[in-house]
Amino acid sequence: MPLPLDEREAFLAEPHIGALAVARGATGRAPLTVPIWYWYEPGGDFWFMTGRDSAKAKAIRAAGHISLMVERVGPTVRYVTVEGPVTSEVTSTGKELTDLAARYLPADKVEEYVRTATAEHGAQVTFHIRPEHWLSADLGSV
Numbered sequence: 001m002p003l004p005l006d007e008r009e010a011f012l013a014e015p016h017i018g019a020l021a022v023a024r025g026a027t028g029r030a031p032l033t034v035p036i037w038y039w040y041e042p043g044g045d046f047w048f049m050t051g052r053d054s055a056k057a058k059a060i061r062a063a064g065h066i067s068l069m070v071e072r073v074g075p076t077v078r079y080v081t082v083e084g085p086v087t088s089e090v091t092s093t094g095k096e097l098t099d100l101a102a103r104y105l106p107a108d109k110v111e112e113y114v115r116t117a118t119a120e121h122g123a124q125v126t127f128h129i130r131p132e133h134w135l136s137a138d139l140g141s142v
Helices: 005-013 055-063 094-104 107-120
Strands: 018-022 032-036 046-051 065-072 078-091 124-129 133-138
Touching: 005 078, 005 133, 018 055, 032 055, 046 055, 046 094, 055 065, 055 078, 055 124, 065 124, 094 107
Parallel strands: none
Antiparallel strands: 018 032, 018 065, 046 124, 065 078, 078 124, 078 133
C-alpha cells in the first residue's frame, strides 16, 4: 500500500542507507547505482556528498536528475523512492561531513571518521536534489 506524503517524508528523514541511481552517458550501460549516506528534512531538498571528480559526480552533472531509494525489511518491508533534479552543487563543508557521520555512526566514531575521510577522500561536493516524484509502499509483514 502506498504511503501518504507525511509518512514518506518521515521515512526518508530516517537514517537509511540510500541506493542512488543516475543515468550514465555511455550507450548500452545500465544506470550507475551506488549506496550513499544522505540528509533529508521533511518538506525540503535532500543532499549527499561525493568526490568532486568521482564517476558518480560526473554522471550526476551530465544527467541533472537522480533517483534515490531507501528501504527497511523489518518489522515490515517498507520503501520510498524519490526522484528529482539537481538544484545545486557546492563545495562540501566540514560541518556537512560531521553531520552526515553523526547521522549514521555511533557518537564515539564520528570524530575518527571525519578525520580519516578528510585525509583520504579528497575534495568533496554536495549535491542538493528537489524531490519531485515519489513511489512508496509498506508491504506489511511480508
